[in-house]
Amino acid sequence: MVYPTLKATVQQGKIELIDDVPLPEDAFVLVTITDESAMNTLSLGDRIIAGLQDVLHGRVTEISTQQDLKKHFERIFNEA
Secondary structure, three states, rough: OOOOOOEEEEEOEEEEEEEEEEOOOOOOOOOOOOOOOHHHHOOOOHHHHHHHHHHHOOOOOOOOHHHHHHHHHHHHHOOO
C-alpha cells in the first residue's frame, strides 16, 4: 500500500509528522530533506521527482538509530 506524501519537521533530533496521521508499525518511510528555499520555489511534484531520482541513483542513507540520524543531519547541514 502506498501512503500520501506527508510533511514533517525535525524536533530535538527526531522526525515528527506535522499532521496526526496513523502509520502502521515498522512502516517504511522515505525522507527527503528539503531546505526552505526549495519548499518555496519547487512544486511538490518537483520535490518528489528529485527524491525518487535520488533513490534510483542510490543516493540514499539508511538510518536506524537517533544517533545515526543526528550524525547524518550534522554532516548534511555542515556541508551546506
